Amino acid sequence: MWNFLLQRALLALAVALATSAVTFALLNLSIDPAAALVGDTDDPLVVEQVRKQLGLDRPATVRYAEWLQRLAAGDLGESYVLRQPVLEVFAQHAPVTLKLAFLSLLVTVLVAVPLGIAAAARPDSAWDRLSLTLAAALQASPNFWLGLVFILFFAVHLGWLPVSGDQTWANFVLPALILGTASVPNVMRLTRSGLIDVLQADFIRTARAKGYTGWALLRRHALRNALLPVVGVLAVTLGNSLGGSMVTEVVFAMNGLGRLALNSVLTGDIPTLQMLVLLMALVFVGVTFMADLLNAWLDPRIRVN
Amino acid sequence: MRSSPAPGSRTMALLDIEGLRIDIDTPSGSVSAVRDLDLRVEAGECVGIVGESGSGKSLTALSVLRLLPRGARLTATRMNLDGEDLLALDEAGLARRVRGRKVGFVFQEPMTALNPVYSVGRQLAETMQLHGTATRREAWRRGIEMLERVGIPDPQGRMHAYPHELSGGQRQRVVIAAALMNRPALLIADEPTTALDVTIQAQIMALLADLQRELRMGMLLISHNLAVVAAAADRVAVMYAGEVVETAPARSIFADPRHPYTRGLLGALPGLDGTGTGAVLTTIPGVVATYHGTPAGCVFAERCDIAAAPCRTTRPPETWSAPGHASRCLRLDAIGAPAAQAAPRPERSVGEPVLVASGVTRTYRQRRGGWRRATELTALDGVSLTVRAGETLAIVGESGCGKSTLARVLLGLERPDDGSVVVGGEYLSALSGPARARLVQLVFQDPFGSLNPARDVHAAVRHPLDLQRGLDLAERNARASEVLDRVGLPRRLHHAWPGQLSGGQRQRVAIARALVTGPALIVCDEPTSALDVSVQAQILNLLLELRERERLSLLLITHDLAVVAHMADRIAVMQQGRIVESGDARQILQAPRHTYTRTLLAATPRLPAHAAREAQPRMALA
Amino acid sequence: MESVMNNPAANAATARPTAWRRALRNRNVRLGGGVVLFWIVCAIAGPWVWSTDPFQQSLAARMLPAVWDARGNWAHPLGTDHLGRDVLARLLHGARISLAIGFGAAGIGALIGVTLGACAGFHGGRTDRAIGFVLACKLAMPGMLLAMSLIYFLSPSVLTVIAVIGMLHWTLYLIVTRSATQRIRQLDYVRASRVAGASSGRIIVSDILPNLSSVILVVFSFEAGAAILAEAALSFLGVGVPSPNPSWGLMIAEGKAAMLLRPSLVIVPGTALFVLVAGINMLGDGLRDAIQPGARE
């Protein structure tokens, strides 16, 4: 077990370092942070000031080496833009995204799993078709577009919910719906096909021969098996939505990590991006690890190792 | 199936089915899977159903619990269980009153019949809790009791085990225990031992027989293995293409088969005594047909060698040849005495060694994740053997003893850690892939996995030649066609896709593919264990014929001692990676020295002629 | 046991009754395939039939309404956009670009994912672990962020966008191919090829990949839909297909500014996108349903 944990931790670290190196290289190749940071002017004096302020006059490799060195000491650096330690920046932006991610996960689970089960319980029934159609429809609607339509309808037209922001829980309703429904199609399909597969398994026939039918059969014998792969996909979804809610956060003017990431790209805020990528990778590995644990708890076959 | 021709004398049977008909909607139309079937099982009686694959055995069994596949429609004039009308029960009623309660069911695949994510204990206890026949605690206690009864060591501890922690035989025991939790009146066992080793098969069959007698259950035993049914059943029904063609007390059906189909099945079985080595087996040509709608005549007419014109237009009525012995055949009069097996072929000469393996050792390192030390598993431990030109060497042994590993090493698919393999005078390890392919080839167990679905038959057979250098396409094509002719695959199938072939046909293609490079040795890993007896006979005949004609050497790996007895010149018995006994086939079969060999022989079921139970029949017929 | 045999030898053995024929009977496959085919025909033939230049601006005639509006006319059946370009012409031309993006990106993704997945699945061991690491890195990385930096770095063009989206959409292929390869690798026909003397590369190419084609096609159909949407999202963030190329995603992003005044500017390309992606997904759903059960036959 400890071995396993250690192995996972090392993997997380390796993934995090590799991704941060790629990010660093890509960003330095594609933009000039100093020119990005000055904002509305291209006055060379100002650009020079920025270079001096941030030490950007040194070669990228040296800066990356320095970053690694400081990382080893536990220092993730300071944002070029916000001039705060990036960890503080992270702490300011993380709560919004965390809330958003969990709420949208909730939406996904509450919508996708029951739909998938209903669809699989009677393949080719009206329910099944409805679910598949809904999945296709959701999958085919661009997120930002759906976001604007929701805003216009629920916030402007009906006035039920605030348009944008992240101050109250009400602010999270629409974005969580949008973000959550985005992964509904995948999760629903997976639940459906997983359950259909399981329902064809031999042990289901055994259970039916014992006298199980209907809901009891699903609940007591099929669901756990069918949900095993869903857990993994949900973990990936969660891991991604923690870093990937860029579009939603922009549309709803929420100050989360996605927005932070986008702004950091736009402003060449490399330390912040480095931190984001590093932490996201750790979070991702962490979340998938938890999914593995959950799966191990659900599935005795995995428990052995 | 009426147990007596006199309709008036009907007694209350445990299971009484009359006029069963099952149709299945498929994309290509409605398939008539079971027709006009009558079946009775008395309390305490064991009825066996035999027949080739696809003849409707499983559907018949499943219809009792109405667990038919989607799209299947069931009709029957009568379907009573223990006095209760099953046809009047709806799904919920069946689930509540019949399934798992009055009827227990044991399925074929022990590996997948248990839910992998729940403990054995839970899966045992739930049967009682579901039906409210016991409290949680009582159910648990009974679970332990049943585990003990089916012979699982440490039943208390095993209640907490998960299916993957049990061996196949143990799992099948758990499935049986689960089926018996509520003391059902009827136990239905569909191929309960097909997936198991012979030794374990013997144990399970003995267990079922004991339990049946002890609990005075009725039992419906389904198997394609005639010997298994012969050993356990009181009465036997032979099914063919959805109909019962013959039904009789177990003894008389083997001693005096009436229907040509039954006779064909029996004739196709190789004998175990080793005397028949090399004899040609009788075969039933063709495969089971599928009917859309009711056939006009006899369902077997297509494959019957004594069929006459009326057979194709008139449905044969049930004819009683003896009390309790009925068959459906218009030409009973044309049937003579059961065809005696042809005389054994003359002794054959063997030549130079084509394969010499010496001291072959192979160990597997099993990583257990993380940095834990890898454990070593010695799959082959200093195996030495020789195969001579024209000779057939059989390797027998229990599952996991290393037979397949040995085959892989001999084929050069895997390098031994130690020891050497010389084929045709050359070290295997020094040969290139194509060069090796000209010396050794192989035929597999699973005909469905052995052909690439993306290649047609001709391309599959040509493929090994494509990898050889120096043959142009025309030559390769010609050679492939020629080999396909030699294995007797009809020309119209030369460009068929594997999905369109039957198992026997596939196996022919696989043999053709092995022959195409003209190898000196063919390794056959369980070449017939996935096939029906009639098809097995065809394949065995083909192998024998090729062996004679081309002076092929065969290395035959199999569980089935009857096949071994039929084919092998010499036998090597393996246990735990070692060869524990080897020598002349006849000698080993008649006077085995090693205990393991003896166990193996004892476990192999035989037809009544050889069976001990023949002496003391325990049939109770009405 | 020799499983369900429908007297196979009896049918004439000419065509290949594999999953494909079953797929063609599937309702979703027909409907989805019909939609995709419709758009392919539109993309190929549309610009000839409706020959208005999709790039021709007419600033004086910008944002004309579509014909169903009282002020619309047949010169521009779907109206004009913010630069006075004909929306119908752009929609038809955009079908080419969107389809090119969908199929191109899904193809590139397939190339990367299938290659990696087949290698990982076939060789196992160290190769598998190395590729698993690459996969973990890819999954852990915010895709949009990568896309943006890549598109900055490479110069933006339709090809770049296709390449970048392709480079971001290969994980599903990898996962699917890897596990399918692991399964097929165990099958006897692979062993038979080995015995016949085939090398690993040859086995992957001629034994494994042909049998993965159906699974890959299913993933392909989903990824094609996803790629078209990804382009729309990139356009929204301003790094999608460079104008004036009329991709549907770009048309939506551009029309968004006038969403209230001329909802058709968003609704028309939005509907086209929706119908195409829904069609592609339906096709994928259908293919999967048709191919999955009894994958062996």
Add this chain to the structure above:
Amino acid sequence: MTMAPERASAARAPDAPLVAAFTRELLTLDNFNSTSRDNEIISLLIDDALFYIDPQTKQPVPLIAASYAMPDPLTLDVTIRDDVTFHDGRPVEAADVAYTFQTLLKPGNTALKAGAFALWLASVETVSDKVVRFHMKQPNPLALHSLSTAGRVVPRGTYDDPDAPGGINAQAQANRMIGAGPYRVVSFLPGRELVIERYDGYRSDSPKGAPSVARMQFRIIPDPATQAAEVMAGGVHWTYGLPTDIVEEVASTGRAQAMSSPSMRIGYLIPDAAGRAGEHALRDPRVREALSLAIDRDLIVKQLVRGGGKPAYTPCLPAQFGCPQDVPQPHYDPARAKALLAEAGYASGLRLDLWASREKEPLEAVVEMWRSVGVNANLRLVKSPAMNKARDENSLNLYFENNGSVGIADVGAILPGQFGRGAPSDWHHDEALYPLVEGLLQTTDAQERLALARSAITRINEQTYWIPLYEFTQNFLLAPDLEYVQSDDGMPRLFLARWRQ
């Protein structure tokens, strides 16, 4: 989309808070250390500078200053008022003013605007309690303008930090701003939200007038469509910089007022006349002129820019001092453009990459207009960091740029910065032009400056170093009951907003 009629809203209380939206993050409150237009807006609210640009005359008038005198061209004496206080109640004194500018001039100061002051200011000292003396390095005609737009005053000691390099911490006031303007900071979360409230100690006779709205909140809403939706839903009352299409359509619902004004921001293309990116057709003045002549600016402005936009034909705005319009101008003439291209040897066409980071639609129109004279241009729309990198690495040869002259109505605010030696936008390398544009910042004589500007602009237009396009429009969306006036210098003065009663 149909909208419900506006929900009946009770008349707003006079001191109801005003919510304003910005598109980009507000990262600091310290205008010395920012170049963003949003910070100029905020700074006008929370800071008072020595001078203030009068929205009517566009000329500097004293704000903290009571009066000023220039004993000689290199000396400026500013007398400050005695009734101005910082938000913490302390009076603003000469020592605070001197401290502010001395700190900016310290060599180690990394504040973004420090360098600009160091260009013309030599030193600053107090002469008395109320008088500060500025010593200039050279005569600066725009000295008072600079002291208006960037001349705010901070309390003594604000930036002192013994731990920081050079003893100055340029970030000291990023989050906690003590200003002397009409509003004071209540709370600030960088990148998220700023809340300010009316400063009760603000003098009533300020040229800025007495603030009316009691409290203002600034939110960041990146997406224009979301901003528009917020305005319609009543969650935001003031927003600027939205595209004309959005502004018009929202206004047409009756849920907001639209307003457009000139912006004093000019958009233009810079061709690589000097060959910084290597030999190219654009080196040929005829090609550059052809490109300029092929653009129908009137059409673009009338159809696309709209609002307060105007076509531009000079590298400066007519509203600016020293920007004559009677110089040769590139008026739309596609026939001549074609002829010039043919003359230059490009009769069969020419391929170009046009880089830009904004103004997509007008530039697409430009590209289309070029297409009709045989120039095949590919619009490369990237974010500005990517474009700036390409520009600084000389890997582009035609790009779109814009300049707002910091709201200063004088060509000195644009020409030297754009055409001076070593400027990033110097793609002409014309030795004859440098003295002309640099002279604009070295002489205070108005006539001389006019002459310099005319020569410079003539030269630029003749050589087509720039392809001026148009003046931007400044669009606003306002709550229906918000009264707000916008001056035509493009600088939003939010303290002028008030609720309509």
